Amino acid sequence: MTHGQPDTLDLQDPGQAAFSTAPLAEQKVTWLELFFDLIFVVAFDQLSKRLGDSPGLENIAEFGLMFTAVWWAWAGNTMLAARYGNETRAYQWGTVAQLISMAMLALTLRGDLHDTGFAFALAYFANRALQVVMDLAIGQELPGGAPFARRTGLAVLVVALAWLISVWLPPGSTVQIGVWCAALLVDLLIPVVVQRRLGSDLGSLPHGEHLPERIGLLQIIAMGAIVTEVVGGSRQQALSFVTLFPALSAIVLTVGLWRLYFDQARTLPLLGAHLQGQLSRMLAWLYAHLPFTLSIIVLGVGLGHGISAVDAKKDAVNQQFVAWPLSAALLTLVFLRWNSKRVTGRRGPDRSLLAMWAGALAAAALGFLDLDTGQLHGLAAALTVVVSLVVATDPVTRRLGQIEEKVTEQLSEDSATDDADQPGSARTDATSANPPTNSDTRNS
Structure with missing residues (x-):
């Protein structure tokens, strides 16, 4: 990323923003997270084959939609671990379940949506439902709660219901794809809206x-x-x-x-x-x-x-x-x-x-x-x-x-x-004893 050792640096020099100091506890990527990411090797391969088999405008649009859905499923899991830690029981068990849902989703990424639309919608509903459970469970598990996770979980619940409704719509139809687009757009906007609602009281940062x-x-x-x-x-x-x-x-x-x-x-x-x-x-x-x-x-x-x-x-x-x-x-x-x-x-x-x-x-x-x-x-x-x-x-x-x-x-x-x-205090205990501020915005 850089070359050699950093020079002596004055963080308050003119023309440069003033950085304050805030603790950054160590958090390593776990084997479970690496296994979860490995599923996306299969997902990307399936999407690539789908696009390469039929590079028409309609297929390109469907590819873009499905890729965005897959990427956002990964982002939801990743951001949860980065915000609240990867050692909570809710995250670990939820990730195992999401891993299975993503494997099933990967199986539906290739093929005509008129044949696979039902399975894709059902698999993605399962993923979003699991995301809701993980968000709400982490909000209960952590000392002091996790306001960002709780509010996000309740909002994603609406998105999950939209995906569930789409399961019964004609597979690959304009109506079904329209519901997917609307649900995905709302899903993408949820973190932005929740952040604005919480403002300076944002419970944690990645x-x-x-x-x-x-x-x-x-x-x-x-x-x-x-x-x-x-x-x-x-x-x-x-x-x-x-x-x-x-x-x-x-x-x-x-x-x-x-x-x-x-x-x-x-x-x-x-x-x-x-x-x-x-x-x-x-x-x-x-x-x-x-x-x-x-x-x-x-x-x-x-x-x-x-x-x-x-x-x-x-x-x-x-x-x-x-x-x-x-x-x-x-x-x-x-x-x-x-x-x-x-x-x-x-x-x-x-x-x-x-x-x-x-x-x-x-x-x-x-x-x-x-x-x-x-x-x-x-x-x-x-x-x-x-x-x-x-x-x-x-x-x-x-x-x-x-x-x-x-x-x-x-x-x-x-x-x-x-x-x-x-000594002997867990990171979550330290966080609950000292509520986060703008300069110390990390929960456990």
Whole structure:
């Protein structure tokens, strides 16, 4: 993420937002969470196959809807663990049950909705119902309760009922899909509305290290799906330079995207929420990962099917599935970096933002050129690598990383001090004894 050790840094220097200090207790990703995330390898693979089998406008729209539903199911579970810890009985047992519901959901992602719409709606209802149970159970289990979880659970209950009603609607019909869209939109807005209702009394915030780690793991899964698609596409062709070069270019492109995402300060918006109450920037950071992950999955479809394509018509379609998703991924990275800079209050020129903007425009331009698969993949890989090198060598990138490391280190040291002062006390006990404020907004 950064290069070398951070320099001595004055967090109160002019032009930079003033960071206060708040404890950040350690919270590691558990084996159960890793197993839960592994289910999304299957889900992404099923969605990729669904899109690649029939890349028409109707199927693209259905793919987008189903992908958003799958991503939000993951986000709900992940945010619950990041807000209230991953060691509560409600979370552990609920995650096991959600894991099974997601496995069943993954089975329904491929195929015509006229055949699978009933099963998809039923599986997703089960997932949302389990989310309600987990939210309300955690609200009861934790000392002092969890106001965010309780209010969220009651709101998601309405969403779950809408999914249940859709089970009895004609599978794949406009009415059923319309109910899904409305329910999903409400679901996505619930955290924003609850946050506004609670305001400064927000019961907890996501953990400053745990949540970025979980999100990063999901991006690795998505980028791994690109490699899977490329290998699958290569199997359809005889091994030769003509097929190996596009495959190698696709893998180099994936490495470039990996560097662009991980070689930056990724937690500043979340730290800003903990230390400055910048909750809207934290939510913007979280929601921006939806289009980024979506772009990565679609890009994998374009790269893999481009290698396996055997006629010019399919090759032209796959070209659009490379150019536009790559452009969208770079634009999302532009937003993520801009949002991080807003947290620190830093202004002035940023060559990384300019490079990513230029890369996004150049990637979109690839969709209008007459290119074969080798040329398309080679140019896309070269473009991504150049942009990643510019970002990696940018002093602003290094400076943002130093700020992130310094603040995280301070919060971890404060947490260790608090633990030493309260031997034998659970994190939840400490939280209940000291109600959260804007500068100390984490429940157990």
